[in-house]
Amino acid sequence: MEKTQHIPVLESEVLEYLQAAAGGNFLDCTLGGAGHTLAILQANPKNTVTASDRDERALKRAAVRLADHASRVTLLHADFAALSGLLKDQTFDGMLADLGISTDQLKENRGFSFNDDAALDMRMDESQGQSAADIVNGASAQQIFVLLKQGGVGNEARAIANAIVERRPYGTAKELAAVVNQTFARVARGKAAQKKVNPSTVVFQALRIAVNREFEHIESLMELAPRLIRSGGRIAIITFHSLEDRVVARKMREWESGGEFSARSPGSMRAKRLGHVVERKGIEPSAEEVTRNPSARSACLRVFEFSSIDS
Ligand SMILES: C[S@@+](CC[C@H](N)C(=O)[O-])C[C@H]1O[C@@H](n2cnc3c(N)ncnc32)[C@H](O)[C@@H]1O
Numbered sequence: 001m002e003k004t005q006h007i008p009v010l011e012s013e014v015l016e017y018l019q020a021a022a023g024g025n026f027l028d029c030t031l032g033g034a035g036h037t038l039a040i041l042q043a044n045p046k047n048t049v050t051a052s053d054r055d056e057r058a059l060k061r062a063a064v065r066l067a068d069h070a071s072r073v074t075l076l077h078a079d080f081a082a083l084s085g086l087l088k089d090q091t092f093d094g095m096l097a098d099l100g101i102s103t104d105q106l107k108e109n110r111g112f113s114f115n116d117d118a119a120l121d122m123r124m125d126e127s128q129g130q131s132a133a134d135i136v137n138g139a140s141a142q143q144i145f146v147l148l149k150q151g152g153v154g155n156e157a158r159a160i161a162n163a164i165v166e167r168r169p170y171g172t173a174k175e176l177a178a179v180v181n182q183t184f185a186r187v188a189r190g191k192a193a194q195k196k197v198n199p200s201t202v203v204f205q206a207l208r209i210a211v212n213r214e215f216e217h218i219e220s221l222m223e224l225a226p227r228l229i230r231s232g233g234r235i236a237i238i239t240f241h242s243l244e245d246r247v248v249a250r251k252m253r254e255w256e257s258g259g260e261f262s263a264r265s266p267g268s269m270r271a272k273r274l275g276h277v278v279e280r281k282g283i284e285p286s287a288e289e290v291t292r293n294p295s296a297r298s299a300c301l302r303v304f305e306f307s308s309i310d311s
Pocket of ligand 1: 006007008009029030031032033034035036037052053054055058078079080081098099100101102124214217218
């Protein structure tokens, strides 16, 4: 198995905001190429990390990379929804989720990239669920339209969904991208038509989100986090597009305020306030980092500190 090609994003910021140098036990629930896990282990010789990922290939690669620190690392094959059952009563000083896919997944010819002359799979966990091919070759135009809209595709979503159904079946990612790009060129108007980004980018992102049920998993993670992190501990979440960033930011505000319910019904029972948002606007990579690693360009780090404040 080849070495990881993934460069961790916002690495020094993650270490700083998780206060990793101070020592503690951490949960990295998006192990990927193990860059952040390794940095946390190196930040303090007493640090321990429980590191999980839904992709078994990531775990195999990381086991080799982290071999020198094996006594301080526990590796788990788990998605966010499965973590609650596996971690039971454990608590952590800090927790990291670096959302989305890794450079390794993008380069492994698994259909994540629209340039892949390979099967349209897109499952991060290859042992579970429907592949992207199952969806584009089997779902109705309406179902495809809905998932494209939910994944951020603009006004062209209807025409693209119809074209996907008319021109199927698809063997490879490249074949699907060709249909998407032709349709987009035919129907896009105004600003959308002038954009330099390949139109398949957002369509492939929407499909990936649907295949991996990414929003449901983020919701599970946000439900779980308050139980997993000790009072005074922090969660750091790196998002890569506005759709997931909105979910994370909204949930953190809810933790801080004691819940939407209390805001809408003044005087009613308030839920418990769980702590505070650290850096309200989120933390973005420096220009230097984006130049060095263009994959960091849309990253935003959101941090929340849990405490036992009662409202
Ligand atoms: C951006 S990469 C993480 C890179 C890592 N921080 C590093 O430094 O190498 C995201 C990783 O999270 C995993 N992942 C994404 N969503 C997940 C979920 N719902 N449950 C578990 N793992 C997930 C992916 O399989 C991928 O390996």
